[in-house]
Amino acid sequence: MHTLEIRDLVVALTETPDKPIVKGVSLTIKSGEVHAVMGPNGTGKSTLSKAVAGHPDYTITSGDVLLDGKSILEMEPDERARAGIFLAFQYPSEIPGVSIANFLRAALQARLGEGEDLDAVGYYKSLYAKMDMLKIDRKFTSRAVNEGFSGGEKKRCEILQMAMLEPSFALMDETDSGLDIDALKIVAEGVNQLRGPKLGVLLITHYQRLLNHIVPDHVHVMYDGRIVKSGDKTLALELEEKGYDWLKTETAAPAA
Numbered sequence: 474m475h476t477l478e479i480r481d482l483v484v485a486l487t488e489t490p491d492k493p494i495v496k497g498v499s500l501t502i503k504s505g506e507v508h509a510v511m512g513p514n515g516t517g518k519s520t521l522s523k524a525v526a527g528h529p530d531y532t533i534t535s536g537d538v539l540l541d542g543k544s545i546l547e548m549e550p551d552e553r554a555r556a557g558i559f560l561a562f563q564y565p566s567e568i569p570g571v572s573i574a575n576f577l578r579a580a581l582q583a584r585l586g587e588g589e590d591l592d593a594v595g596y597y598k599s600l601y602a603k604m605d606m607l608k609i610d611r612k613f614t615s616r617a618v619n620e621g622f623s624g625g626e627k628k629r630c631e632i633l634q635m636a637m638l639e640p641s642f643a644l645m646d647e648t649d650s651g652l653d654i655d656a657l658k659i660v661a662e663g664v665n666q667l668r669g670p671k672l673g674v675l676l677i678t679h680y681q682r683l684l685n686h687i688v689p690d691h692v693h694v695m696y697d698g699r700i701v702k703s704g705d706k707t708l709a710l711e712l713e714e715k716g717y718d719w720l721k722t723e724t725a726a727p728a729a
């Protein structure tokens with residue numbers, strides 16, 4: 474059982490550290506839980522997830538992020554990844570010329586200690602088993618990472634990475650724009666397959682739509698850099714119905 478605790482986190486762009494985007498967010502995720510973070514555009518949802526993963530464009534000016542009680546703020550992004558934190562990007566990069574199979578193999582190899590070699594036979598066995606579980610065609614792994622991928626294929630690649638890396642915590646920044654309902658379903662089915670007592674998920678999303686397929690244990694609403702309301706899955710339905718404007722009053726008097 475692992476715990477990821479975000480404690481009173483304030484985040485700014487590294488180039489403008491005096492202008493906070495995330496203005497004091499606290500959130501604790503335990504293994505087995507799915508937390509959804511919703512909120513209007515530009516409220517700092519992506520900034521929060523990138524800061525937790527250690528993205529260099531963002532600086533944490535106060536607060537802390539603790540993995541099993543230990544601060545991760547001094548860790549480089551790759552160390553955080555090795556410690557079990559997986560960040561799925563809203564707009565993943567292309568890696569021309571590098572096949573998915575080789576990319577995943579390199580990612581797994583990078584996690585091993587010096588002098589240790591990934592067992593190739595075991596690797597392919599595990600890769601194919603996970604692809605079968607996620608219903609991904611085997612031909613997919615010979616394609617270059619994200620090159621010319623459709624929105625749905627990018628999502629498949631992201632879910633496969635997650636399945637292979639077996640993180641303790643997945644921070645998933647899911648845009649709904651540009652994704653058709655099939656792509657959303659790929660994400661949802663993937664998360665539902667991987668969901669379980671060993672995985673904690675922070676799922677950032679914009680519309681309640683995705684949450685029809687992934688039923689969250691907790692829903693948090695972010696508004697102007699703060700979490701102004703938390704609740705269970707019914708909060709997502711309330712937001713779908715009422716929109717976000719009513720939360721302006723909540724920001725004037727932030728939730729205790």
Ligand SMILES: Nc1ncnc2c1ncn2[C@@H]1O[C@H](COP(=O)(O)OP(=O)(O)OP(=O)(O)O)[C@@H](O)[C@H]1O
Pocket residue numbers: 486494512513514515516517518519520521530679
């Ligand atoms: N790298 C960056 N450069 C410049 N501004 C940035 C950068 N990252 C975030 N911002 C600004 O910080 C604010 C919060 O952005 P962020 O992407 O975190 O919001 P969001 O809640 O995820 O929005 P969306 O729902 O549109 O994805 C926005 O005003 C955005 O323009």
